[in-house]
Amino acid sequence: MLNNRMTFENLCMRNEPLANHSSYQIGGKANFFAMPETVEELLTLLQGCKTHGLDYFICGMGSNLLFPDNPREDTLYISLKKFVYWDIKPSKWFISSGTPMSMLAISGLLFRIPGYEFTYLLPGGLGAGIYMNAKYNHHQISDIIKTVYYVDLSDPTLSVQSIDVSQCKYGYKQSIFQMNPWLVLGADMLAVPGEEQIVLGNELLARWKAQEGMSTLASFYSYMDAESSALTKQGLVIPGEMTDIANYRNGKRHFEYPSCGSVFKNNYDYGIPVGALVDRLNLKGKEYGGAMISPYHGNMIINHNHATAEEIKYLMNTIIEGVNTAFGFEPEPEVVVVK
Numbered sequence: 001m002l003n004n005r006m007t008f009e010n011l012c013m014r015n016e017p018l019a020n021h022s023s024y025q026i027g028g029k030a031n032f033f034a035m036p037e038t039v040e041e042l043l044t045l046l047q048g049c050k051t052h053g054l055d056y057f058i059c060g061m062g063s064n065l066l067f068p069d070n071p072r073e074d075t076l077y078i079s080l081k082k083f084v085y086w087d088i089k090p091s092k093w094f095i096s097s098g099t100p101m102s103m104l105a106i107s108g109l110l111f112r113i114p115g116y117e118f119t120y121l122l123p124g125g126l127g128a129g130i131y132m133n134a135k136y137n138h139h140q141i142s143d144i145i146k147t148v149y150y151v152d153l154s155d156p157t158l159s160v161q162s163i164d165v166s167q168c169k170y171g172y173k174q175s176i177f178q179m180n181p182w183l184v185l186g187a188d189m190l191a192v193p194g195e196e197q198i199v200l201g202n203e204l205l206a207r208w209k210a211q212e213g214m215s216t217l218a219s220f221y222s223y224m225d226a227e228s229s230a231l232t233k234q235g236l237v238i239p240g241e242m243t244d245i246a247n248y249r250n251g252k253r254h255f256e257y258p259s260c261g262s263v264f265k266n267n268y269d270y271g272i273p274v275g276a277l278v279d280r281l282n283l284k285g286k287e288y289g290g291a292m293i294s295p296y297h298g299n300m301i302i303n304h305n306h307a308t309a310e311e312i313k314y315l316m317n318t319i320i321e322g323v324n325t326a327f328g329f330e331p332e333p334e335v336v337v338v339k
């Protein structure tokens with residue numbers, strides 16, 4: 001029997017401000033919005049969209065997208081930020097899509113598994129990290145996962161399927177998940193914790209799930225900083241790589257203003273990062289309405305003062321045109337501009 005929550009109508013929220021679900025803190029009110037917590041709830045929503053003739057848009061923690069000022073009336077916006085569960089056994093560690101990637105760095109420290117440090121303070125959920133192949137320096141999500149579980153949204157049965165990481169066509173910010181209508185449910189990790197660490201891992205996850213409404217970059221930073229500080233009180237030493245990441249991100253003011261991080265992908269053929277090109281064009285600090293090209297990082301456009309999506313897009317076009325005129329190529333947006 002379906003529980004009360006498990007109907008399409010009960011799972012849907014109405015007139016929900018999308019700004020509350022994006023690190024940009026931008027986005028008008030969605031006619032339909034939902035935050036499923038289980039696969040069953042997610043599938044109920046997807047099936048319900050078919051029945052009610054609605055489109056849907058899947059998002060994670062909203063840290064790499066720009067929601068519209070006027071969301072489409074006929075679209076259900078599905079956030080996976082409450083889709084958080086782990087299955088930890090001595091031989092397997094499944095992590096669901098809504099789990100923040102930064103939690104991997106914390107749990108790597110707790111479980112004494114090296115290689116997850118690069119995810120520290122990387123905003124966003126694992127599902128989008130798998131979809132975007134999120135990275136920091138030379139490390140990327142595809143390095144630490146083994147098997148990805150997904151739903152093929154074009155398959156009428158919406159059955160759960162799996163794929164080995166070697167088949168995922170991973171490249172720089174690229175994956176097979178961007179080439180297909182596949183919704184990532186989560187992944188088995190390459191490394192697994194020891195049996196004695198399972199309880200600690202479940203406690204760590206329960207603490208994350210107990211907090212409500214973590215939607216700003218500032219609150220995300222405070223939470224992860226507090227978790228890592230708590231571990232040092234237990235005698236664990238924070239690796240230098242994690243301290244360097246905190247210093248770098250704080251230095252670039254990543255958590256001070258609402259943003260989506262880097263707006264454009266770097267063009268490795270050209271060889272100079274987009275941020276440095278914007279700097280050469282003297283565009284850092286340029287404002288338009290409430291939007292501003294970050295004075296600290298040329299590839300970031302911040303929501304400085306109640307910016308609209310249109311104001312952010314105006315500055316994106318300023319950068320695209322400026323770089324094209326001066327350097328001969330149009331930078332490709334990394335941010336997902338939602339229609």
Ligand SMILES: Cc1cc2nc3c(=O)[nH]c(=O)nc-3n(C[C@H](O)[C@H](O)[C@H](O)COP(=O)(O)OP(=O)(O)OC[C@H]3O[C@@H](n4cnc5c(N)ncnc54)[C@H](O)[C@@H]3O)c2cc1C
Nearest residue numbers: 059060061062063064123124125127128134135184260261
């Ligand atoms: C301050 C700041 C710093 C950042 N630094 C970095 C960095 O160093 N490296 C880096 O790679 N990124 C960085 N980012 C960008 C962001 O952290 C990543 O792109 C992250 O993967 C986005 O995760 P999310 O859950 O917020 O995804 P969202 O922004 O919610 O979604 C992004 C895209 O993924 C799709 N998607 C989300 N979940 C799923 C799913 N389960 N299945 C299929 N598709 C899905 C969405 O449809 C959308 O197209 C930064 C962002 C900020 C705000």
